[in-house]
Every structure is written in structure tokens, then in C-alpha cells.
Amino acid sequence: MKKQKHYHHGNLRETLRDAAIKLIAEVGPTAFTLREVARRAGVSHNAPYRHFQDKDDLLAAVGAEGFRELKEAMLNAALQQTNALERLKRSGLAYVSFALRRPEHFTVMFDAPTPKRKSDVLAAAGKQAFDTLISFVKNCQDEGQLPPGNPLEFALLAWTMVHGIAKLATTGRLPYRSEAAILKFAKFVIDESLPASA
Numbered sequence: 001m002k003k004q005k006h007y008h009h010g011n012l013r014e015t016l017r018d019a020a021i022k023l024i025a026e027v028g029p030t031a032f033t034l035r036e037v038a039r040r041a042g043v044s045h046n047a048p049y050r051h052f053q054d055k056d057d058l059l060a061a062v063g064a065e066g067f068r069e070l071k072e073a074m075l076n077a078a079l080q081q082t083n084a085l086e087r088l089k090r091s092g093l094a095y096v097s098f099a100l101r102r103p104e105h106f107t108v109m110f111d112a113p114t115p116k117r118k119s120d121v122l123a124a125a126g127k128q129a130f131d132t133l134i135s136f137v138k139n140c141q142d143e144g145q146l147p148p149g150n151p152l153e154f155a156l157l158a159w160t161m162v163h164g165i166a167k168l169a170t171t172g173r174l175p176y177r178s179e180a181a182i183l184k185f186a187k188f189v190i191d192e193s194l195p196a197s198a
Helices: 012-027 034-041 055-079 084-101 103-111 120-142 151-170 179-193
Strands: none
Touching: 012 034, 012 055, 012 103, 034 055, 055 084, 055 103, 055 120, 084 103, 084 120, 084 151, 084 179, 103 151, 120 151, 151 179
């Protein structure tokens, strides 16, 4: 009787995801194939289907991981502040820093084509990250550091501001090359766009 082949990877799903991220860095989120991901992971071309239904499923896993990391980065940056407005500002800097640190994830999160089947996991992870931003805005309103009104509108304002900086930075369209210079510019934009903290 033929023995079943065992993969040498301790965690094939993670290995495939890491291979996909490296491939995305080279060819973008639309040009890579599961076959090439498998080749780079050192497994058969059918092996990815043990963990992912198709390419869209793998992209959704990468994007969801990115949103979870982004949420954690925003929360961790805010933990260092006692003032609600400063927590909001620091979460914005964490957003830009995340994009610079994880450009492949950032690309998949926002630039990959929408899968035919919208991934519930991806959508939930994205919503949790955005809800974190809304909670920072509400805290500012509760403390009187932002005017009353629809917190969604303020959250969208904050998001578009830092997302624009992150997108320009990750595509090399800002005149700054170092992370420190980009974050200094991001801080300037955030400070100029939001009132000074009390």
C-alpha cells in the first residue's frame, strides 16, 4: 500500500501565505498564480487547494491578516496616550507606518480586485479596523476635542487623510524616501488638520 505523502512544512497554510506575499511584492496582487505560489513554497501545484479554495481565497487571507495587524497597530499606538485626540492622531501615524512596513498587505487590502465571492473573514477584519477608528473619533467627541456630529463622517475624513499619505508613500510619489521623513510629514498633516489637543 502506498504511503501518504507528508509535507515537510510545519504550517503549510502559513508557508503558502508567506510565499504569496513575496510574490505579490514582485508581480502585484493580480498577476500571481497559485501554481507559482506552490512552486515557491516547495510543494505540489495541488497543495494550496488543501487550504485555499482558489486565488481569491488566498488573497482574502492575506488581506484579513493585514486588517488585523492594522487594527493592533492602531490600538498599540493609542495605548501610549491618555488624551483622546492624541490617541486618534497616533492611530493615524500607525496607519501610515503599517503601510510602509507591510506594503504587500496594504496593496491586497485596498488594490486587489474584489473577489467574485466577498470573503466574510476579509469583510469582518476590515470592519473591525474601521470600527476601531470610529471609536477613537467618538472618544474625541465625548471629551469635547472634536465637534459633535456623525462620527462616521469624521472617521472617513481621518481615514482618507492618512490613506492618501500612505498610498502616496508606498507608491514612491512623495518627495521623502525614509520612513522617518514620511512619518514626520504625516504628523505635520495630521496636526494641521486636527485641532491641537487640550
